[in-house]
Amino acid sequence: MNDTIIATDFPLTDEQRTKLRHLLNALIPASQDGHMTSAGELDLIAYLKANAVDFLPVLLTILDDLDEEFLADTPEQHHQGALALSHDNPALFQELIYQVYALYYQNPVVLEGIGAAAGPPFPRGNTVESGDLSLLDPVLAIGKRYRPVS
Amino acid sequence: MPEVNLNDPVDVLIIGAGASGAAIAWSLADTRMRIVCLEQGDWIKPSEYPTNGADWEIQQHGPFNIDPNKRGRDTDYPINNSESPISVVNFNGVGGGTILYAAHFPRLHPSDFKVKSLDGVADDWPISYDTLDPYFTQNDRMMGVSGLAGDPMYPPKQPPLPPIPMGRVGERLASGYNKLGWHWWPSDSAIISRPYQGRDKCLNLGPCMSGCSQGGKSSTDITYWPEAIRAGVELRTRCRVREITLGKNGLADGVIYYDEDGQECHQKAEVVVMACNGVGTPRILLNSKSSQFPDGLANNSGMLGKNLMFHPVASSQGVFEENLGSHKGPQGCCILSKEFYETDLSRGFVRGYNMQITRGTGPFTTALHGYATGRIPWGADHHKAFQKHFDHVASIGILCEDLPELHNTVTLDPERVDSDGIPAAKINYTLSENSRKMLKHGIERAEEVLYAAGASEVASTDLVQMAGWHLLGTARMGTDPDTSVVNPWGRSHDVKNLFIVDGSIFVTGGGLNPTSTIQALALYIADTMKKNLANLFD
Numbered sequence: 001m002n003d004t005i006i007a008t009d010f011p012l013t014d015e016q017r018t019k020l021r022h023l024l025n026a027l028i029p030a031s032q033d034g035h036m037t038s039a040g041e042l043d044l045i046a047y048l049k050a051n052a053v054d055f056l057p058v059l060l061t062i063l064d065d066l067d068e069e070f071l072a073d074t075p076e077q078h079h080q081g082a083l084a085l086s087h088d089n090p091a092l093f094q095e096l097i098y099q100v101y102a103l104y105y106q107n108p109v110v111l112e113g114i115g116a117a118a119g120p121p122f123p124r125g126n127t128v129e130s131g132d133l134s135l136l137d138p139v140l141a142i143g144k145r146y147r148p149v150s
Numbered sequence: 151m152p153e154v155n156l157n158d159p160v161d162v163l164i165i166g167a168g169a170s171g172a173a174i175a176w177s178l179a180d181t182r183m184r185i186v187c188l189e190q191g192d193w194i195k196p197s198e199y200p201t202n203g204a205d206w207e208i209q210q211h212g213p214f215n216i217d218p219n220k221r222g223r224d225t226d227y228p229i230n231n232s233e234s235p236i237s238v239v240n241f242n243g244v245g246g247g248t249i250l251y252a253a254h255f256p257r258l259h260p261s262d263f264k265v266k267s268l269d270g271v272a273d274d275w276p277i278s279y280d281t282l283d284p285y286f287t288q289n290d291r292m293m294g295v296s297g298l299a300g301d302p303m304y305p306p307k308q309p310p311l312p313p314i315p316m317g318r319v320g321e322r323l324a325s326g327y328n329k330l331g332w333h334w335w336p337s338d339s340a341i342i343s344r345p346y347q348g349r350d351k352c353l354n355l356g357p358c359m360s361g362c363s364q365g366g367k368s369s370t371d372i373t374y375w376p377e378a379i380r381a382g383v384e385l386r387t388r389c390r391v392r393e394i395t396l397g398k399n400g401l402a403d404g405v406i407y408y409d410e411d412g413q414e415c416h417q418k419a420e421v422v423v424m425a426c427n428g429v430g431t432p433r434i435l436l437n438s439k440s441s442q443f444p445d446g447l448a449n450n451s452g453m454l455g456k457n458l459m460f461h462p463v464a465s466s467q468g469v470f471e472e473n474l475g476s477h478k479g480p481q482g483c484c485i486l487s488k489e490f491y492e493t494d495l496s497r498g499f500v501r502g503y504n505m506q507i508t509r510g511t512g513p514f515t516t517a518l519h520g521y522a523t524g525r526i527p528w529g530a531d532h533h534k535a536f537q538k539h540f541d542h543v544a545s546i547g548i549l550c551e552d553l554p555e556l557h558n559t560v561t562l563d564p565e566r567v568d569s570d571g572i573p574a575a576k577i578n579y580t581l582s583e584n585s586r587k588m589l590k591h592g593i594e595r596a597e598e599v600l601y602a603a604g605a606s607e608v609a610s611t612d613l614v615q616m617a618g619w620h621l622l623g624t625a626r627m628g629t630d631p632d633t634s635v636v637n638p639w640g641r642s643h644d645v646k647n648l649f650i651v652d653g654s655i656f657v658t659g660g661g662l663n664p665t666s667t668i669q670a671l672a673l674y675i676a677d678t679m680k681k682n683l684a685n686l687f688d
Binding site: 026027028029031036051079082097098101102104105106110111114115116118119120121122123124125126127128129130131132133135136138139140142143144145146147148149 | 199201202203204205206207208259260261263264268298300302303304313316317318320321324325327328331333335336353354355356357364475477479488512513514518521528530533536537540541
């Protein structure tokens with residue numbers, strides 16, 4: 001785990017930074033096959049500074065409210081901590097999920113991992129198969145079906 | 151603020167630059183009358199749409215949110231949905247709702263105009279499918295509609311462009327419909343499948359409902375408006391109408407509006423045309439009170455703002471083992487089914503519904519929706535569940551016919567106002583028992599066809615709250631001035647130079663997306679006005 005990734009110029013203490021990494025990894029851990037990275041590997045603080053600065057103080061409150069044990073706990077205990085947060089403050093947790101998913105599913109490495117193209121849809125566009133119109137044969141075989149009005 | 155009379159009188163003043171306002175402006179332009187359209191919103195630059203950015207999915211929740219109460223634009227007016235299980239969604243700007251619509255573009259059926267005669271409910275329209283048929287065709291040409299001729303559920307019609315691609319989603323669902331022996335057909339879509347009228351064909355960006363960066367989707371800012379403006383129509387943006395004013399002769403003589411600086415202006419006009427949708431139009435007319443019309447202009451019948459019809463929507467989503475590439479392609483346009491569109495009383499309800507097959511969503515929306523529905527958890531199982539859903543889903547929207555009921559209303563909110571101090575719209579709406587039964591039937595049939603198509607899992611939403619796209623019936627047309635607001639060609643029974651051309655004038659709503667019919671109506675009314683210019687107010 002690279003501790004420096006989330007060490008941006010936002011003044012997080014070491015404790016807060018560790019708690020944040022554990023929390024993010026609890027929400028989206030790395031996939032078992034290693035194909036997909038964990039959310040803790042991404043820079044949520046930089047993302048929030050650029051896109052949702054109002055959520056930063058809220059996030060700090062979330063981190064400070066996590067027990068000290070959260071620093072040293074196992075991944076299963078981190079999961080339980082996140083679960084407790086979701087029960088105790090569902091609205092806050094929902095906003096956290098929104099921001100973490102927004103960070104995660106815009107990341108080019110993540111998008112490559114799920115088989116989606118990174119970057120804006122326009123002007124790239126997408127290819128979609130025309131489809132087999134001979135599938136309509138049974139529909140046509142039934143013939144006219146609209147309701148007569150007179 | 152002192153009143154400023156900066157504007158010379160015009161012949162025709164159109165309020166609203168959306169689907170119907172654009173169509174009637176274009177059609178009336180060949181009269182060479184002086185025509186002005188006032189639009190409260192802005193022109194939207196294609197470069198502003200979310201799909202220009204890597205954060206396109208996030209932007210859908212911001213300035214291009216379908217919910218005007220969340221969009222945060224000062225060009226919107228608030229809507230109080232607290233007394234309705236369905237919330238109004240819209241867009242205010244040049245193009246109106248067509249900026250954010252899915253562009254699913256079916257016409258009403260011939261039977262939709264004869265509901266009372268055929269099924270003994272609601273009322274017949276005073277016009278028929280045949281009346282509108284040439285205007286449907288004209289509108290398809292102007293908008294650029296893609297589809298396939300030969301649908302056995304309609305009288306013959308020929309879309310000007312071939313259908314947009316069905317993709318694997320369409321093929322998979324079509325196989326399900328075929329197994330059950332049910333009707334399906336490629337959707338008529340206001341999306342161009344070939345280069346057309348100077349526009350390049352659709353690139354399959356996906357999220358049409360946050361605006362089309364490319365111009366493949368036919369919104370009226372890029373179809374009707376350039377033509378209308380070239381023909382001499384003046385379109386003024388950021389002009390918000392407060393009320394229609396009444397002259398001593400009992401005719402409308404213009405409007406009071408606020409310009410972009412908040413300055414109160416009075417625009418005089420010989421003819422006023424309302425094109426503000428089924429919420430915006432009654433809102434302005436109800437706010438246009440006078441000694442002659444204490445309950446709102448053109449409201450002697452008491453019908454103004456009543457009989458609000460949405461299309462209640464349910465949704466079923468199937469998960470497939472096959473990768474369907476479902477986040478690619480126009481999200482709301484693929485194929486449809488009219489198998490349950492017409493009345494069959496053995497089903498326990500009258501009238502019917504359209505099944506609109508929709509594609510999947512982008513990665514962020516998939517994950518967020520999965521979290522909200524419990525289908526994609528956070529934590530250790532997240533990746534597995536996400537992989538199972540992303541690009542592996544197909545959905546069916548069940549779009550039900552909503553019958554007119556007097557207690558479903560648009561009124562002026564007693565407390566909330568917009569940024570110019572004009573009262574907000576308040577919605578009072580109750581889902582009918584008939585609609586509930588129809589939604590339930592629709593979900594059961596949608597789940598049946600999804601499993602028939604090979605879905606391993608299906609999950610359904612009983613009623614989609616943010617689905618109040620179709621705003622109909624609040625100034626209904628009819629021949630009887632005691633029970634309707636406008637006559638069979640959109641002219642107010644009470645005020646002979648006031649016309650309404652938007653979805654307000656629908657008598658019944660059918661069970662499908664109404665934009666095609668709204669625009670055909672606007673073209674028909676324009677044509678009738680032109681034929682009657684010599685005695686328009688008789």
